[in-house]
């Protein structure tokens with residue numbers, strides 16, 4: 001929270017911001033569930049319990065906060081960033097516990113888009129004479145749970161394209177030396193993103209040029225970090241089976257064309273028998289249909305994919321309008337060589353009005369680099 005947020009916020013907004021902070025600590029751990037944080041204030045408005053949802057199947061945020069508050073919950077207020085649930089899923093309904101603990105007021109941010117819960121939680125609370133205030137910092141709530149909201153509505157994961165480029169739009173010199181365009185702090189930011197996304201996806205060319213590990217190594221709280229699932233898009237099976245991305249330490253999905261023989265695929269399984277292989281047919285452009293791939297990943301309850309793409313995959317994603325967010329690190333240097341490699345390979349446009357347009361959603365400087373979060377204009 002910034003100082004301005006703090007100074008300008010009402011108490012409900014202030015604690016809702018804290019719920020977001022609690023919730024966001026669990027990004028990448030709760031799928032297919034949302035991230036949820038909750039705070040119980042006692043009847044004098046003093047925080048008495050806090051909690052967040054740690055993992056699907058584990059206790060909901062409200063339950064942890066109410067248990068921590070104990071007797072102090074009676075006559076108090078529950079603040080939570082998602083409408084409390086009313087259904088018995090892997091855990092019992094939160095509304096039962098809220099009613100039993102005699103909380104008198106519930107302040108939440110977003111209605112739960114899950115049809116099992118939507119508006120039903122609110123109704124049960126009202127029916128039990130509990131005061132309800134909803135939609136507090138609603139927009140920030142959508143942002144905190146953008147992965148969950150996209151998936152629950154479309155069964156597709158949130159797709160973020162991540163690239164780093166120079167001022168003149170280059171990602172590598174002619175000799176393909178592309179490893180470190182941006183500075184150390186920006187690279188640290190990428191590790192933070194990997195720690196929050198369910199999966200990281202790269203294309204075969206990136207594996208061949210950079211041999212990345214795609215793991216989370218450079219984050220502050222390394223003890224609580226975890227590696228995302230790795231997805232390798234290798235339609236023609238050009239990657240080496242002993243590349244770093246296929247190491248056994250982290251789950252891997254290899255995505256390739258259905259035309260390959262089992263024999264060819266077994267080369268990879270010899271190195272790591274736990275690789276999951278997704279075979280997909282090629283489309284009329286002799287490429288794997290990315291939309292179909294994302295739908296397969298959605299079925300596997302993967303809610304977010306960070307695509308660390310080179311120019312071909314990045315270009316395909318933008319051309320086919322498949323991204324929800326473009327995270328672009330711009331390093332203030334110029335490669336200036338016409339043969340240097342551009343960040344996006346997209347066929348030439350016929351006119352300027354055909355360009356792909358983005359809105360600058362967020363921007364910040366990190367060290368001597370600029371980090372842009374761009375959202376496509378649909």
Ligand code: AOF
Pocket residue numbers: 032033034036052053056057058059060061062082083084085088089090091092094112114117
């Ligand atoms: C909440 N608080 O902390 C979470 C909620 O299978 P279950 O029992 O864990 O239920 C999962 C659904 O419950 C999930 O899809 C979402 O609608 C809601 N998640 N609700 O009130 C929480 N994690």
Ligand code: ZN
Pocket residue numbers: 060062084085086092093094095
């Ligand atoms: Zn619940």
